[in-house]
Amino acid sequence: MDVITKNQKIAQFFFALGHTRRLRIVSALASHGGGITFEALEAATNVRQSSLTHHLRILKEAGLVTRKVKGRYSYYRFDQRPLLRYFGAADLGALRVHAP
Numbered sequence: 001m002d003v004i005t006k007n008q009k010i011a012q013f014f015f016a017l018g019h020t021r022r023l024r025i026v027s028a029l030a031s032h033g034g035g036i037t038f039e040a041l042e043a044a045t046n047v048r049q050s051s052l053t054h055h056l057r058i059l060k061e062a063g064l065v066t067r068k069v070k071g072r073y074s075y076y077r078f079d080q081r082p083l084l085r086y087f088g089a090a091d092l093g094a095l096r097v098h099a100p
Helices: 003-016 022-031 038-045 049-061 081-087
Strands: 065-070 074-080
Touching: 003 049, 003 081, 022 049, 022 065, 022 074, 038 049, 038 074, 049 065, 049 074
Parallel strands: none
Antiparallel strands: 065 074
16 A cells, blocks of 8 residues: 555545544444444434434444444444554544543
8 A cells, every 4th residue: 555545545534533433333333332222323423314324424434333243233343453454553442432
């Protein structure tokens, strides 16, 4: 991967993590390692459905969230591998944000 592509990917991570709602979503997903349904994520973050959909899309485009469909439910989970790939052994615990 060339330097420009790597820099663009890093900028995409920072953009994806640059909103307090997305940080709350990432924090909730990180605390549910096995995955969490959309409805449970909505309740855990206190983010409305339309807003949650928008923020999940941005996080998925950055590669930070994965979605797995099981039956009629979608399970979302935080994927830290892209961050580790670009930032090494960074302390990802700093992503935990407590909702006000």
